Amino acid sequence: MRATAYQRKLDVKNGRIDLSHGAGGRAMAQLISGLFHEAFGNEWLARGNDQAAFDVGAGRMVMTTDGYVVSPLFFPGGNIGSLAVHGTINDVAMGGARPLYLSASFIIEEGFRFSDLKTIADSMGEAARAAGVYIITGDTKVVERGKADGLFISTTGVGVLADGLDLSAEKARVGDRVLVSGSLGDHGTAIMSRRQNLAFETEIVSDSAALHDLVALMVAAGGSSIRVMRDPTRGGLAAMLNEIAHQSGLGFRLQEEAIPVKPAVAAACELLGLDPLHVANEGKLVAIVAPDMADAVLAAMKAHPLGCDAADIGEAVADNHQFVQMSTGFGGGRIVDWLAGEQLPRIC
Amino acid sequence: MRATAYQRKLDVKNGRIDLSHGAGGRAMAQLISGLFHEAFGNEWLARGNDQAAFDVGAGRMVMTTDGYVVSPLFFPGGNIGSLAVHGTINDVAMGGARPLYLSASFIIEEGFRFSDLKTIADSMGEAARAAGVYIITGDTKVVERGKADGLFISTTGVGVLADGLDLSAEKARVGDRVLVSGSLGDHGTAIMSRRQNLAFETEIVSDSAALHDLVALMVAAGGSSIRVMRDPTRGGLAAMLNEIAHQSGLGFRLQEEAIPVKPAVAAACELLGLDPLHVANEGKLVAIVAPDMADAVLAAMKAHPLGCDAADIGEAVADNHQFVQMSTGFGGGRIVDWLAGEQLPRIC
Numbered sequence: 001m002r003a004t005a006y007q008r009k010l011d012v013k014n015g016r017i018d019l020s021h022g023a024g025g026r027a028m029a030q031l032i033s034g035l036f037h038e039a040f041g042n043e044w045l046a047r048g049n050d051q052a053a054f055d056v057g058a059g060r061m062v063m064t065t066d067g068y069v070v071s072p073l074f075f076p077g078g079n080i081g082s083l084a085v086h087g088t089i090n091d092v093a094m095g096g097a098r099p100l101y102l103s104a105s106f107i108i109e110e111g112f113r114f115s116d117l118k119t120i121a122d123s124m125g126e127a128a129r130a131a132g133v134y135i136i137t138g139d140t141k142v143v144e145r146g147k148a149d150g151l152f153i154s155t156t157g158v159g160v161l162a163d164g165l166d167l168s169a170e171k172a173r174v175g176d177r178v179l180v181s182g183s184l185g186d187h188g189t190a191i192m193s194r195r196q197n198l199a200f201e202t203e204i205v206s207d208s209a210a211l212h213d214l215v216a217l218m219v220a221a222g223g224s225s226i227r228v229m230r231d232p233t234r235g236g237l238a239a240m241l242n243e244i245a246h247q248s249g250l251g252f253r254l255q256e257e258a259i260p261v262k263p264a265v266a267a268a269c270e271l272l273g274l275d276p277l278h279v280a281n282e283g284k285l286v287a288i289v290a291p292d293m294a295d296a297v298l299a300a301m302k303a304h305p306l307g308c309d310a311a312d313i314g315e316a317v318a319d320n321h322q323f324v325q326m327s328t329g330f331g332g333g334r335i336v337d338w339l340a341g342e343q344l345p346r347i348c
Numbered sequence: 349m350r351a352t353a354y355q356r357k358l359d360v361k362n363g364r365i366d367l368s369h370g371a372g373g374r375a376m377a378q379l380i381s382g383l384f385h386e387a388f389g390n391e392w393l394a395r396g397n398d399q400a401a402f403d404v405g406a407g408r409m410v411m412t413t414d415g416y417v418v419s420p421l422f423f424p425g426g427n428i429g430s431l432a433v434h435g436t437i438n439d440v441a442m443g444g445a446r447p448l449y450l451s452a453s454f455i456i457e458e459g460f461r462f463s464d465l466k467t468i469a470d471s472m473g474e475a476a477r478a479a480g481v482y483i484i485t486g487d488t489k490v491v492e493r494g495k496a497d498g499l500f501i502s503t504t505g506v507g508v509l510a511d512g513l514d515l516s517a518e519k520a521r522v523g524d525r526v527l528v529s530g531s532l533g534d535h536g537t538a539i540m541s542r543r544q545n546l547a548f549e550t551e552i553v554s555d556s557a558a559l560h561d562l563v564a565l566m567v568a569a570g571g572s573s574i575r576v577m578r579d580p581t582r583g584g585l586a587a588m589l590n591e592i593a594h595q596s597g598l599g600f601r602l603q604e605e606a607i608p609v610k611p612a613v614a615a616a617c618e619l620l621g622l623d624p625l626h627v628a629n630e631g632k633l634v635a636i637v638a639p640d641m642a643d644a645v646l647a648a649m650k651a652h653p654l655g656c657d658a659a660d661i662g663e664a665v666a667d668n669h670q671f672v673q674m675s676t677g678f679g680g681g682r683i684v685d686w687l688a689g690e691q692l693p694r695i696c
Contacts, residue, residue: 024582024628025687029591047516048595050578051412051443053509058406064399065451065504067489095399103413105502107455139502141415143694147497154453154487154502156413161401168395230398234372243377247396280372339373346491 010034015114022108022142035114036138039121040128044136052136054101059163064091065156071346073120073150075194077187077206080153081120083282083348085127085135086210087233088155093212094229094285096167096219097159102128104138104155109148120151131210133157159212162219169247171227176316177294178252179287181214181301182207182309183260184237185276187283188347189268196272202264209283214304218287221300225293231285233348236278239338240286241324251319254326254336258313277326278339280347288316358382363462370456370490383462384486387469388476392484400484402449408509412439415502419694421468423542425535425554428501429468431630431696433475433483434556435581436503441560442577442633444515444567445507450476452486452503457496468499479558481505507560510567517595519575524664525642526600527635529562529649530555530657531608532585533624535631536695537616544620550612557631562652566635569648573641579633581696584626587686588634589672599667602674602684606661625674626687628695636664 010030020027037045044052068084078086085102092099104124108117128135186207193204211231218226232240237259241252261269261276269276283306289297294312301307314326324336358378368375385393392400416432426434433450440447452472456465476483534555541552559579566574580588585607589600609617609624617624631654637645642660649655662674672684 019693020687022582022693023687024584024587028582047518048591049443049516049576050439051410051445053408053410053443053445053514056404056407056409059404060401061404062399062401063449063451063504063506064485065453065502066487067453067455067502069455069489069491091398095397095401097399097401101411103411103504105413105415105453105504107415107417107500107502137412139414141417141500141694143417143497143500146494148500149491149495152455152489152491152496152500154413154415154455154504156411156451156453156502156504158411158506166401168397170395228397234370234376236372239372243396339368339371345367345370346489 010114012114012118017108017110017112017142019110019142022140028140035118036121039125040135042134042136060161061158062092062095062097062161063158064088065154066091067152067154068348069152069346070348071149072194075206076190076203078208079120079123080151081123082127083208084153084155085124086208086282087348088157089131089133089210089212090231092157092159093215094231096165097161099133099157099159099212102133102135102155102157104135104153106140107148107152108140108142109150110142110145112150131212165224167226167228169228169244172244172248172250172288172316174250174316174318175291176227176288177291177312178314179289179294179298180311180313181285181307183262184281184284185261185265185269185279187281188279188344189265191347192272192344193268200264200268204264204268207281207283209306211283211285211306214301214306217300217304218297222289222293222297225290226297227288229285229287233280233282235338236280237286238277238336242338244288245322245324249322250316251322252314252324253317254314256326256328258311260309260311277336282348358462360462360466365456365458365460365490367458367490370488376488383466384469387473388483390482390484409506410440410443410445410509411506412436413502413504414439415500416696417500417694418696419497420542421498423554424538424551426556427468427471428499429471430475431556432501432503433472434558434630435696436505437479437481437558437560438579440505440507441563442579444513445509447481447505447507447560450481450483450503450505452483452501454488455496455500456488456490457498458490458493460498479560513572515574515576517576517592520592520596520598520636520664522598522664522666523639524575524636525639525660526662527637527642527646528659528661529633529655531610532629532632533609533613533617533627535629536627536692537613539695540620540692541616548612548616552612552616555629555631557654559631559633559654562649562654565648565652566645570637570641570645573638574645575636577633577635581628581630583686584628585634586625586684590686592636593670593672597670598664599670600662600672601665602662604674604676606659608657608659625684630696
């Protein structure tokens with residue numbers, strides 16, 4: 001993402017993106033310096049090269065990427081920009097790593113308002129600063145009207161792993177506990193409510209948040225007794241646990257009454273015909289933890305504001321079918337399958 | 349990018365992407381394992397986590413990202429997949445670094461053919477293997493029909509810098525030579541010819557290629573006498589040199605007859621009303637090199653197949669206006685400005 005000082009200022013209030021803003025010429029340079037550099041402001045972008053350099057110590061790094069196509073772009077609790085920063089920070093953190101640097105690739109539809117782009121870029125800058133990470137390199141492309149849907153963002157993150165930590169799904173063992181950091185279904189329900197123009201007595205707000213500080217506390221408390229962590233985004237808790245079941249060759253047994261779901265979210269899900277276990281979260285994590293250390297990790301989670309509603313919701317069991325099962329309140333049970341098809345398109 | 353072994357096979361020949369392939373459930377897992385893992389095949393993806401870990405030595409790394417929205421997706425000399433791999437490798441290499449790992453984020457329009465996606469993913473895998481880099485993590489999102497244009501890809505790359513190397517535009521000095529690695533305008537002209545369905549006597553083929561080996565030879569020959577390198581993509585040589593002029597506070601003076609342009613490309617540009625200096629390249633680089641080492645660096649470039657047509661095309665000059673000027677054959681001259689607007693949308 002290159003730019004230096006250019007004469008004309010962007011008309012952020014009234015202007016709109018046109019094809020010239022993706023053309024590699026003067027208009028693109030103005031957009032980058034006038035909008036992205038101001039929002040992300042850091043020494044790497046200021047140098048205006050096509051790549052950014054940083055020092056690393058010897059050790060192990062992680063890298064992750066995500067595309068964001070959420071619709072609508074603005075929703076209660078955030079927008080596509082804050083979501084893109086939080087989501088990628090979280091995927092770095094789920095590897096047990098401390099996030100350091102992000103890149104951002106913008107694909108913008110011709111006609112998109114500068115003012116909306118500025119709001120989104122500012123949210124990205126704020127989310128990054130709050131998390132202590134830097135957006136050090138980026139790219140913008142513009143496509144013709146009707147060839148995209150406003151704005152898509154792809155963010156990539158890198159971070160450093162603590163010595164010896166190697167979290168991976170196949171490390172789960174029979175008897176491991178399943179810990180969740182808080183209530184499920186907030187993000188997806190907030191998006192769907194906004195999309196359907198539903199108003200509830202209590203506004204449902206996305207849980208979009210950066211989880212790396214919470215993860216650092218957990219790693220300090222549990223170290224390698226944490227087998228694997230994941231954030232249950234698309235497909236929700238159900239898809240995530242089914243994946244881990246497949247990867248580890250185990251099953252899981254959950255206790256329904258232990259799974260935290262906010263009453264407003266449960267009510268909205270009922271109205272919308274959704275199951276909170278399938279709904280995306282953007283500020284929650286699930287950890288599979290060795291049984292002897294589960295209480296210590298859970299206590300560490302509860303000590304952080306983003307983990308105050310953390311709960312132990314079940315355990316890993318031997319199961320050749322690799323089923324995720326749930327015991328319900330009245331002694332019954334059901335299989336928590338993942339969905340074959342699509343419940344909630346464009347939720348993130 | 350997670351996946352393990354799943355029962356149903358993808359119908360790659362006849363199938364198409366639907367919204368379920370972006371939903372985080374079973375269909376997405378099938379797509380990832382059946383198509384992307386096969387194409388990219390490496391130990392990181394096989395573990396099926398949302399992030400990939402790798403070892404690094406102490407030192408300096410670079411990171412870069414690019415979105416690809418090229419239209420058409422397939423063109424003479426490549427497709428969006430090979431282009432996305434080459435382009436990001438090149439942006440790492442232009443920092444003087446050795447590229448190591450890539451991530452890839454796919455935004456796919458509902459209805460896109462599996463067979464096209466497989467061709468593109470296979471090209472990415474081949475391009476990465478040929479360059480000795482690995483696509484270690486990825487993401488797929490699907491948007492509704494009419495909300496994208498087939499396929500967009502964002503790739504991010506990381507690499508390691510040789511000790512002490514710090515290339516940056518502001519390091520250019522008066523008297524520095526401008527070296528170009530080969531003929532200009534091939535990529536953009538190939539895309540435009542395909543878009544306009546033009547047939548020429550000699551088919552014009554994109555120069556899309558990974559330049560990191562060429563760069564390694566140049567760095568070995570020139571070290572820090574190379575002030576800055578860039579690949580003249582969008583906006584071509586003209587935009588690139590104008591940017592460096594702004595960043596360094598210098599001007600440039602070029603010799604028109606020294607600038608390599610293939611006769612077929614020159615003819616096509618004339619027909620299409622394009623100036624080869626503004627047309628995108630995807631397998632060429634420009635280096636600004638201290639005058640005493642320019643011949644050695646040029647010789648190193650010529651020793652590599654991708655640099656066999658390398659040329660010294662001009663020099664950096666003192667100029668408060670930071671103009672890029674070109675002397676033409678008959679003793680005349682002109683200013684090589686960058687374009688204010690858009691000449692070639694969606695060229696990369």
